Amino acid sequence: MKKYVIALDQGTTSSRTIIFDKEQNIVGVAQKEFTQIYPKQGWVEHNPMEIWSSQYGVLNEAMAQAGIRADEVAAIGITNQRETTVVWDKNTGVPVYNAIVWQCRRTSNICDELRAKEGMADYVRENTGLQIDAYFSGTKIKWILDNVEGAREKAEAGDLLFGTVDTWLLWKLTEGRVHATDYTNASRTMVYNIKELKWDEKLLAELNIPASMLPEVKKSSEVYGETNINGVMIPISGIAGDQQAALYGQTCFLPGEAKNTYGTGCFLLVNIGEEMKLSNNGLVTTIAATSHDKVQYALEGSIFVGGAVIQWIRDELKLIYDSKDSEYFATKVKDNAGVYVVPAFVGLGAPHWDQYARGAILGLTRGANRYHIIRAALEAIAYQTKDVLVAMEKDAGIELQNLKVDGGASVNNFLMQFQADILDRSVLRPVIAETTALGAAYLAGLAVGFWANEDEVKTKWAVDGEYNPKMAGEDRDALYAGWQKAVGRALDWENK
Numbered sequence: 001m002k003k004y005v006i007a008l009d010q011g012t013t014s015s016r017t018i019i020f021d022k023e024q025n026i027v028g029v030a031q032k033e034f035t036q037i038y039p040k041q042g043w044v045e046h047n048p049m050e051i052w053s054s055q056y057g058v059l060n061e062a063m064a065q066a067g068i069r070a071d072e073v074a075a076i077g078i079t080n081q082r083e084t085t086v087v088w089d090k091n092t093g094v095p096v097y098n099a100i101v102w103q104c105r106r107t108s109n110i111c112d113e114l115r116a117k118e119g120m121a122d123y124v125r126e127n128t129g130l131q132i133d134a135y136f137s138g139t140k141i142k143w144i145l146d147n148v149e150g151a152r153e154k155a156e157a158g159d160l161l162f163g164t165v166d167t168w169l170l171w172k173l174t175e176g177r178v179h180a181t182d183y184t185n186a187s188r189t190m191v192y193n194i195k196e197l198k199w200d201e202k203l204l205a206e207l208n209i210p211a212s213m214l215p216e217v218k219k220s221s222e223v224y225g226e227t228n229i230n231g232v233m234i235p236i237s238g239i240a241g242d243q244q245a246a247l248y249g250q251t252c253f254l255p256g257e258a259k260n261t262y263g264t265g266c267f268l269l270v271n272i273g274e275e276m277k278l279s280n281n282g283l284v285t286t287i288a289a290t291s292h293d294k295v296q297y298a299l300e301g302s303i304f305v306g307g308a309v310i311q312w313i314r315d316e317l318k319l320i321y322d323s324k325d326s327e328y329f330a331t332k333v334k335d336n337a338g339v340y341v342v343p344a345f346v347g348l349g350a351p352h353w354d355q356y357a358r359g360a361i362l363g364l365t366r367g368a369n370r371y372h373i374i375r376a377a378l379e380a381i382a383y384q385t386k387d388v389l390v391a392m393e394k395d396a397g398i399e400l401q402n403l404k405v406d407g408g409a410s411v412n413n414f415l416m417q418f419q420a421d422i423l424d425r426s427v428l429r430p431v432i433a434e435t436t437a438l439g440a441a442y443l444a445g446l447a448v449g450f451w452a453n454e455d456e457v458k459t460k461w462a463v464d465g466e467y468n469p470k471m472a473g474e475d476r477d478a479l480y481a482g483w484q485k486a487v488g489r490a491l492d493w494e495n496k
């Protein structure tokens with residue numbers, strides 16, 4: 001009897017496996033951090049083999065820990081850090097280079113050249129929904145083909161495959177039988193036409209990427225293939241990029257429903273339904289996950305450094321030992337004493353899209369202490385979210401009544417209360433905070449009939465933490481004005 005769905009959640013800093021039963025209880029979890037590789041300033045890589053081994057390791061560990069047999073598993077869903085680019089040899093299965101991570105800035109100059117071409121920025125925006133930025137996969141693929149010895153020749157001979165992390169894991173899980181991705185991941189590559197739902201020939205030619213490298217693009221909720229676990233073939237029947245999976249796991253199935261995930265970065269997405277709309281305010285348009293046949297779109301505000309600013313406070317500044325202590329220290333002072341931290345460590349994403357912005361601490365006086373800096377770092381996460389929420393409401397023509405939240409940093413009560421105050425909206429954190437994994441499980445489970453439909457899965461969404469705004473309007477305005485001034489100072493800093 002099939003009792004469980006397994007979600008593989010391959011994130012930027014760790015690989016996780018979560019097992020859900022039919023009532024959406026978590027019955028098994030295993031997690032493993034893996035190596036972050038920083039070969040040069042601004043460059044970020046992962047070892048694709050370590051991504052695979054850590055993910056496969058936690059799959060086995062979670063099953064063993066929960067005492068689950070393979071024949072009890074109805075389906076597996078995959079959700080992943082998006083845009084991160086893997087290129088491998090299809091004959092040997094060996095990657096030709098490390099995975100170039102979404103945060104990596106090495107292709108900023110390729111983006112500058114592309115943007116300088118007349119009409120290119122508009123073409124990219126209108127057809128892929130994206131901004132030209134080193135964040136997305138397209139220029140990362142080009143970099144590998146141009147810089148790894150022999151790669152271009154092999155790619156042109158049809159021997160190399162490209163994949164985002166979902167595709168890489170799927171290919172490994174199916175022992176090289178399936179080379180595919182889903183709409184949500186394809187929509188993050190900057191070479192996928194989200195209007196026509198096909199790889200964009202003009203952009204492939206522009207970046208000199210052979211079409212033979214590209215995976216087949218499928219629905220987020222359908223059977224992709226099967227993986228052999230202890231002699232049992234289990235369908236892999238759900239795939240979505242982690243932010244779209246979280247939107248789905250938060251049951252934002254209808255236009256106007258939104259969530260913000262506070263992980264390494266922060267990603268605010270609103271479902272805009274079946275009609276593609278472009279942003280006029282610095283957001284990107286992307287494909288949302290759905291179990292329906294027709295695609296749905298979302299507007300997204302991608303913030304590159306969210307919870308990662310707290311890791312920086314911990315690991316680089318050594319102001320705290322544990323991320324969770326940030327909450328205690330932030331509340332030891334009554335305000336930020338005029339201090340602002342702008343965590344533009346890898347440039348700024350939405351709504352500024354400045355590859356050359358860099359981090360700054362502003363407003364220091366002789367009385368500023370480490371608590372103010374810790375508090376300012378947490379506040380920066382909330383201000384950045386406000387920047388994208390303001391843009392989103394203008395674009396989508398809606399006013400959100402409240403904001404659904406999730407992700408590692410959403411457990412921080414100071415941050416969530418400050419977020420409610422600075423937005424002047426209620427912030428709602430669900431009981432099942434593992435919404436990314438849950439979204440992947442929904443997609444996989446719905447495809448094989450484990451759950452009947454979206455109405456059935458939706459019944460379980462319930463609030464765990466509710467934070468209501470308490471701040472006076474003039475305080476909110478003054479704090480936010482200070483933030484906007486601070487961001488202005490961090491823009492266009494690094495030499496081009």
Ligand SMILES: Nc1ncnc2c1ncn2[C@@H]1O[C@H](COP(=O)(O)OP(=O)(O)O)[C@@H](O)[C@H]1O
Nearest residue numbers: 011013263264307308310311323324408409412
């Ligand atoms: N209590 C906390 N307060 C603030 N930030 C936190 C807290 N706990 C974790 N974080 C931050 O959340 C991030 C981890 O969240 P997670 O959702 O696991 O991220 P990812 O999926 O990007 O790997 C880290 O950047 C960490 O610094």
Ligand SMILES: O=P(O)(O)OC[C@H](O)CO
Nearest residue numbers: 011012081082263264265
């Ligand atoms: O792995 P996360 O949770 O930091 O998410 C990363 C995003 O998918 C990048 O676009």
